[in-house]
Structures are given as structure tokens and as C-alpha cells.
Amino acid sequence: MKQYQSTKICPGHNACAGCGELTAVQAAFRGLPEKVIITNATGCIEVTTTSYPESSWGVPWIHSLFENAAALASGVLAALKVKGDTKTRVVAIGGDGATYDIGLGLISGMWERGERILYICFDTEAYSNTGIQASGATPYGAATTTTPSGKVTSGAHTHKKDLLGIALAHGLKYVAQSTAGFPDDITNKVKKALTVDGPSYLQILSPCIPGWKIKNDEAGELGKLAVKTGLYPLLEYINGKLSASSINAKFTPAPVQDYLNKQGRFKNLKTADLEIIKKIAEQNVSKYRL
């Protein structure tokens, strides 16, 4: 177990028991070097780790606002550059609301500047911190408090934004996707991303206990099922080319129902919705050569 212990983020924070996001954060932070500065967008990670006067962070960490973790990181990097510090790595982190929605313009600006900053999106597929409202990352069919299931609808009727595609369009040399079900994969991808001399992007599906309406011990399993169903494959693009998808030879497909049926947010899916979700998984399987 010792290899999994890290003082970069310490126990004692007040995230939900079994939180998939904090599990993913721990896995990501195991991949960081000693010399690192973190900028964090407003959201669950920030709120649960820094309730004054306590802090879970063993590394220099700053939070300012919801939408500006990327710009903060640019400022931190510029200051390090002036001071002649080329060793310290800068990592910006945020949830899907901060990344897909409110902070996207600032992330685009950071990527365009070509700065050596790793941005990690911990994707819970909704605004978890404010009570599970839909974001640009909310998948088709998921019920949230702003895309509730009702008499006529079963949940969100929009499709998840292709943020990896947006990252690739910026010419990022390293773009990857993982899930909280594969902590070692997360750690490895963080390490790889940090070797890139330029901006890099990592997106991690982070099952949310109250948001997905799952049991406290199911975050890891759902992270795995998201991959096996093809709905959230493990992906890695190096220099714009898909270099690895899922665990390739080890990939054992599973029907989407295995993933959906465990989650309260999908419990009112209509047959037509299920067909659409199946199609998304099929398209992913062919697109990403799973």
C-alpha cells in the first residue's frame, strides 16, 4: 500500500465517502513530481480540501475563482519563468463545469499560448458541488436537477461536448482520457503528460456518489464499466494521433445496461433513449478502435 500513499493530498478532507473524484485526484497526484504548483477551480475538490483553517494539500496550491484556474496557471508559470525556475511544474485542475462550461474560454487562451501546463479535468458529468445540475459534460439521458426526468423527458437530451476534440484542435501534443476505475492508468498518464514541452490535457471520469445516485463502494466499479461499455474509453493522443485506446488487448466489452442500470440518474430512461446511448457506445468502439 505504501506506494499509493502521498502527502501531496492528505486524508481528512470532507468529500463524500467513496468519492470517485478524490480517488482520481489521489491517483493523479501520485504522478506529480515534488516540485509542483497547483491551481484549482472552484468545485468539490477545492471546497472539500480547504475548509479554513484546515487544508489537505501538501503542495503549494491556489484557488481563486470558478473559471480561472487556467489563467492562474499561466500567471504562476510566468512568475516562475522570471525567477529562473524551470524545474517546478504547473498543474491546473477543475471539474467538468469549470472545464467544459464557465472556464473554457480561459483554457483555450492558455492552450493557445503554448505554455507548459497540464490541465486535468475531473469529470463528474454535472455540477456536483452545487447539487447536480447539468453541465456541458452531462451525457445524453442523465437526469440532473436541471435536466430532471419527468412525465415527458427522461433526463438530458443534449450530447456531451467533445472536449478532447477541442483540445486536439488546439494542437496539444498530449491529450488523454481515463477514469477513476483505473488509478494506475491515471498516474501513468499524468507522468507522461508532464514530459511534454507544452500544454497537455487529461480528462478523468470521476463517478459522483450523490450525482450518479450510486452506492459508496461503486465509484471504482463504475469507472471500469464506463470503459468496458465503450461509453468512456481510456484514450491517449500523442502529437495528435490516437496512440492507445482502452487497454487494447485486455478490453472486454460489456453491454451499456451494465453501466446504466447501476445508476439512479439513468433509471427513467425510455427505450428510445437507450438506443441512442447504445449507438454512442458503438460509435466510440469504431472511432477509437476499442
Added chain:
Amino acid sequence: MSSTKKQFLEGAAAIAEVINRIKPEVVSAYPITPQTHIVEDLAQRVADNKSAYEYVRAESEFAAASIVLGASATGARTYSATSSQGLLLMAEVLYNISGMRLPVVMTVANRAISGPINIWNDHSDIMALRDCGAILLFAETHQEAIDQHVLAYKIAEFLNLPVLVNVDGFIMTHAFSGCYLPDSKTIKKFLPKRNLVKGEYLNPQFPVTMGVFGGPDSYYLFRQLLQKDLLNSLKNIKKEYADWKKIFPTPKESGTLTSNGLIEYYGSKKPALVIVAMGTICGTIKKVIDDYPKKIGLIKIRCYRPFPSVEIKRALKKTKKVLVLEKCYGLGHESPLKLDLSAALWGEKIDLRSEVLGLGGQDVTEKKITNLIKHYEK
């Protein structure tokens, strides 16, 4: 008298030059008229390899403010400049910068707010942010703008508070005037390198958590301290200004009776009426006072936040009539400077009136001011 020779400079060029000599480490900005000349000048210096700072091109004012926030939290001396809509877009960040106690210094080239869209000068932009927790300085002349930028960094870095130096868009930024620029050595004597305390800025050797979550049992403590420190900064601003003018004296106007970091009093010792105003309009008012047959005075507010109530009250001891001339409406209520003065002069037997003028670049002539005084006297 200063040993440097008098120069004839555009306001923006004078500000850019003094900023360069102050030696910021990170500059970030986004273009908006009439602030652009300053940051274009600073960018050109980088292109010509004549400057040591990092210039980070931002994709919005929101990003520019966030970039200097991040750089300042990493221990760098920072600079940015904006105007009008840009300042409003920065609003969320500026409140955060003061809440996080970061010594960010910015120039605000004051401009009207949309709509209708208008690129010319008034004070509507900064008045919308007068409670953002930053120290707000206002300059009448190029010289004042130069002095206030040096002063801004000294106060900001001493008290860990942001300072915004307000200069009238176009009227100062694009106008040429004579001024004296302090050299880097003189500035360094007054403004040493930023003093960094271990564990109070982002550094992997001394990890720190910045920008915490403050609940009902702690949030108010942060805000109380901010308020207390802002109010207490009045004495620092006064002291530092006096110290700076000792190091870098410049010619004084003969009609000026009081001049300190907070206010200037110009005109009669026993005035029948005192005008209160801020920024470049004060130059026109001074000319009116010189020519007017009766005894008039002017209180020019140099430091608007924190508000120098005691100084103003003292300067108004000899008068019963006060006319506020300001470039911003308080939509739905009284205009901002009148409200501030009403509070400061509460209980005093003073007839306080205000006139909003010069909105969106509307010309403020000597005749207009003279007529307002005459109208008040009736």
C-alpha cells in the same frame, strides 16, 4: 528640485515608462481603448529586448486579471491596465485579489460604460467597483499619475492590498503634457524589491494553501481584517506620499495650500464655496478659481478608497457651501461622491450639492463650471 529634466510626453507613454522603471516581473493585459497605448508600449519593449518582465498576452480582461493574480501569488511584482467594460469584466477577479490580499497594481483609464457604447471618459467604470477592496488613487496630471504609480507599488507591497491608479481616458492617456520621470535608481531607493515571506507565496519549498474556503465561522474575520487594513492604510498613503515627494520633488502650483497623498486643497483660505472633484477636471476648476471674482476653493481627492473623511472635513472647516462635480451617476439614487461626502459631513452645517457632468467625453468647459458656481450662489 529633481535633477531629471522636464519631458513632454503622452500620458500613456509616461505611465508605460514609469512602469518599466518600477520593474514589474509579469505584465498581462487585454486591449481596450483608451488604455491600449500603455500596454502596446510595454509589449514593444519586450519585442525590442529592452525589458525584463514576462508579457503574457491574455484572451480577455478576466484572464489578464487572473494571470496577474496567479503571478502575484507566486511572488512576482505584476502590472495590468484596463478600462470601462474591461474593468467590469475583471470585477469578480478584483474582489478576489483584495480578498486574497495580493499586491496587484493596475492602471484604469477611466471610460464610460455601455450602453450606449461610448469610448470616452467618465468615472462610471471605477465607481461600479469602488467597494472591491482595492485602494483607488486618482490623478489630475501626468506628474500625479507618475508619482501615484510608484506610490501604488509601495503601498500595495507594504500592506498586501491591490491599488488601482485612475487616469482619465483620452484626456490624460492620449494628451501630451510636461512631466518629470524618476529614474530607476530613485525609484529603487523608495521602492525596494518585493519582500517575500516564506510560506506566504506559492513555492514548492514552503507549501502553502491560498484561496481557502471560509465558512460562517471564519469568513467574516477575513473581511473584517480587510476593512480594518484598508481604513488604516490612509496614514500609510499619506506618509509614503510625503516620503516620495522628499525623494522626488517636483514643482508645486502656487495656489495649492495643502498637498498630501490623500487630497490637495487649492484656492482661497476663506472660501465662500468649495468644489470637490477628482481627476483631470480639477485642472479646469483651478483655472476657474483663478479667474472667478469671489473666493472659491477646490478639494481634489487623490485617494478615493479608502475615503479620506477626516482630511476632507478639516479642509472644509471654513466653508458652508460645497459643490461636488463628478463624472458618474448613482443610478436610482445620489451620485457616488456626493453620497461619500454626505456620510463624511453628516451633522455639519454645510449645504452640499452635486452636479454630474462630463459623461461619455462630454466637454467640461470653464464656462460650464463658472455657470454652475453662479447658479449655486443664487
